[in-house]
Amino acid sequence: MRLMIALLALILSAPAFGQSALPPAPWADRQIPDPAQEKEARDLMLTIRCLTCQSQSIADSNASMAGDMRSQIRERIMAGEEPEHIRRWLIERYGDWVSYEPTGDPILWPLWAAPAVLLALGALLLRGRLKRRTR
Structure with a gap:
């Protein structure tokens, strides 16, 4: 039992030994x-x-x-x-x-273009909704 307690104490104190002395x-x-x-x-x-x-x-x-x-x-x-x-x-x-x-890597271009595309889609949806209301 004492051995298990000592081993448990050693394991729980391990993070304290991780501090850098540099x-x-x-x-x-x-x-x-x-x-x-x-x-x-x-x-x-x-x-x-x-x-x-x-x-x-x-x-x-x-x-x-x-x-x-x-x-x-x-x-x-x-x-x-x-x-x-x-x-x-x-x-x-x-x-x-x-x-x-x-x-400005080419792989990131979709991320830069996404807000403009979403705004354009929103404008198209709004335009369609307004056209339906006027009919």
């Missing part, structure tokens, strides 16, 4: 000394979605994943990479969902 990313909460580079990094961070929070940009999130992404962006900007190149890298790595800016 230090935060070096540039997660520090600004780049060059104000122009920091502005580029900050502007980019505002357009990237936090993968953990899902409703915040990585600039506003306190999640460790967002801190890692902020650090990577700052390191790459300091290395001389263009923000658009970093954005493409993040989208390639995490998918289109990570960016707040919608893409």
Whole structure:
């Protein structure tokens, strides 16, 4: 019985051991000394979605994943990479969902056209209803 209780206590305490003991990313909460580079990094961070929070940009999130992404962006900007190149890298790595800016991929065209099609169908239905009433 004691063995089962000890085993149950070990299993229930397992999530506590899942906490990361790693230090935060070096540039997660520090600004780049060059104000122009920091502005580029900050502007980019505002357009990237936090993968953990899902409703915040990585600039506003306190999640460790967002801190890692902020650090990577700052390191790459300091290395001389263009923000658009970093954005493409993040989208390639995490998918289109990570960016707040919608893409114009052909596979998404039906989604962009759907509101116009629905409005046109609604207008046709309304026109048909009004014609029936006038008769």
